[in-house]
Amino acid sequence: MTDYGVIVAGAGPAGLAAAALLAKEGIATALIAPASAEDPRTVALMQPSIQLLRYLDIWPGSLETQTAALRKLRIIDDTGSLVAAPNLEFESQELNLEAFGWNIPLGLLLPALRECAEVLGVTIIKATAIGARSSGDAIHITLSNAAEFSASFCLAADGANSAMRKAAGIATDNWSYDQTAIATSFAHSKGHDNVSTEYHKSAGPFTTVPLPENRSSLVWMEHPGRAEALMTMNDGELAAEIQIETHGELGLISNLGPRKSFPMKGLTARQFAKDRVMLIGEAAHVVPPIGAQGLNMSLRDAALAADLILANKDAGGDHLMAEYNAMRRAEVLPRQQFIDLMNKSLLLGFLPLEAARAVGLSALYYLGPLKRFVMERGLQPKDNLPFTMRAS
Ligand SMILES: Cc1cc2nc3c(=O)[nH]c(=O)nc-3n(C[C@H](O)[C@H](O)[C@H](O)COP(=O)(O)OP(=O)(O)OC[C@H]3O[C@@H](n4cnc5c(N)ncnc54)[C@H](O)[C@@H]3O)c2cc1C
Numbered sequence: 001m002t003d004y005g006v007i008v009a010g011a012g013p014a015g016l017a018a019a020a021l022l023a024k025e026g027i028a029t030a031l032i033a034p035a036s037a038e039d040p041r042t043v044a045l046m047q048p049s050i051q052l053l054r055y056l057d058i059w060p061g062s063l064e065t066q067t068a069a070l071r072k073l074r075i076i077d078d079t080g081s082l083v084a085a086p087n088l089e090f091e092s093q094e095l096n097l098e099a100f101g102w103n104i105p106l107g108l109l110l111p112a113l114r115e116c117a118e119v120l121g122v123t124i125i126k127a128t129a130i131g132a133r134s135s136g137d138a139i140h141i142t143l144s145n146a147a148e149f150s151a152s153f154c155l156a157a158d159g160a161n162s163a164m165r166k167a168a169g170i171a172t173d174n175w176s177y178d179q180t181a182i183a184t185s186f187a188h189s190k191g192h193d194n195v196s197t198e199y200h201k202s203a204g205p206f207t208t209v210p211l212p213e214n215r216s217s218l219v220w221m222e223h224p225g226r227a228e229a230l231m232t233m234n235d236g237e238l239a240a241e242i243q244i245e246t247h248g249e250l251g252l253i254s255n256l257g258p259r260k261s262f263p264m265k266g267l268t269a270r271q272f273a274k275d276r277v278m279l280i281g282e283a284a285h286v287v288p289p290i291g292a293q294g295l296n297m298s299l300r301d302a303a304l305a306a307d308l309i310l311a312n313k314d315a316g317g318d319h320l321m322a323e324y325n326a327m328r329r330a331e332v333l334p335r336q337q338f339i340d341l342m343n344k345s346l347l348l349g350f351l352p353l354e355a356a357r358a359v360g361l362s363a364l365y366y367l368g369p370l371k372r373f374v375m376e377r378g379l380q381p382k383d384n385l386p387f388t389m390r391a392s
Pocket residue numbers: 009010011012013014015032033034035036041042043044045127128129130157158159160162163164181182183219262280281282283289292293294295296297298
């Protein structure tokens with residue numbers, strides 16, 4: 001007999017969503033939740049992720065009124081390369097969708113998920129998970145306060161430096177980019193018309209994403225030296241830089257929000273599950289913020305892990321580990337490779353790679369069915385979409 005059905009380590013968006021999903025299905029769930037700092041980021045969540053929030057009864061509600069719909073996505077070649085790619089526009093109407101998704105501040109999403117988990121009966125333990133060992137049909141988790149709890153499974157949602165992943169003996173492949181991402185938000189005098197624009201620049205993408213009224217969030221990927229200089233500027237100076245980079249398309253820039261910088265790294269766990277520990281979110285995979293893939297993939301991890309645990313008929317857990325590992329790697333690895341290639345084609349300044357990007361984007365521009373295929377796959381995988389993410 002274990003203390004819990006599942007222990008989730010980490011109360012970021014992936015861990016909170018997983019804990020709430022499991023508790024909603026009646027699984028005794030504990031969430032290990034150390035205190036965490038405020039995060040000024042917003043996350044563009046696509047339709048399947050929104051469907052998950054709907055399933056948890058936190059969408060639409062008050063969350064929707066404080067977010068903005070993404071109805072059009074633009075990719076602008078702003079590299080100045082000799083082989084410029086055509087500018088691309090994707091409209092949600094082309095897929096008969098009201099919107100591709102919504103842009104949600106983490107400062108709103110995290111409390112909404114946490115309240116949902118609490119209402120559904122998740123036991124929140126304010127501690128850090130420091131150790132894990134499996135024995136027979138249980139996993140035992142040791143906490144920073146010296147307590148130990150057992151469960152049938154542990155979902156490791158404790159981020160890129162996951163202690164649970166290390167405790168399970170899962171190795172990772174790690175790499176870094178000569179880039180830092182700055183996340184902030186700003187007001188602008190012209191309307192955004194619910195359009196998100198990814199300006200492809202030689203230091204990486206500079207992406208504006210709509211927020212309510214005349215505000216947008218920004219993820220600006222830059223060479224580390226320039227990013228450091230931008231981070232030390234006062235708001236007026238940074239607003240002027242944003243004005244230049246957006247070519248005035250959003251009018252006058254003002255009223256900047258808090259900013260935070262993130263060194264750009266990549267990580268892939270060599271196994272996504274082992275010995276009753278299943279990795280979800282950045283414990284399993286880290287990608288640069290291009291095409292809004294990171295948290296959307298993480299929420300699919302959470303929902304699939306919940307699906308498989310609920311359907312589990314295998315007391316030993318080995319089959320479940322193998323199935324989760326195979327299903328998630330099949331989706332995550334190709335997406336990571338695509339994002340990596342897209343990022344490097346901007347960063348390296350290597351003409352053949354720039355040409356390949358231009359050819360690829362031109363194909364999307366001229367070939368309607370290919371464009372539709374990319375839009376559909378960008379939103380969700382073709383197979384194995386967890387049941388909580390399927391439109392009813
Ligand atoms: C600038 C930027 C913009 C982004 N924009 C988007 C976007 O628009 N759309 C999108 O889909 N994705 C986006 N992403 C990616 C997205 O933010 C991440 O995928 C997501 O935050 C990962 O969530 P997580 O819960 O896995 O990890 P985290 O958010 O890192 O959460 C991990 C949690 O675990 C806790 N923890 C750490 N160690 C322990 C421990 N030992 N025990 C217990 N708990 C522990 C931490 O305190 C934290 O709360 C962006 C990323 C960046 C950098």
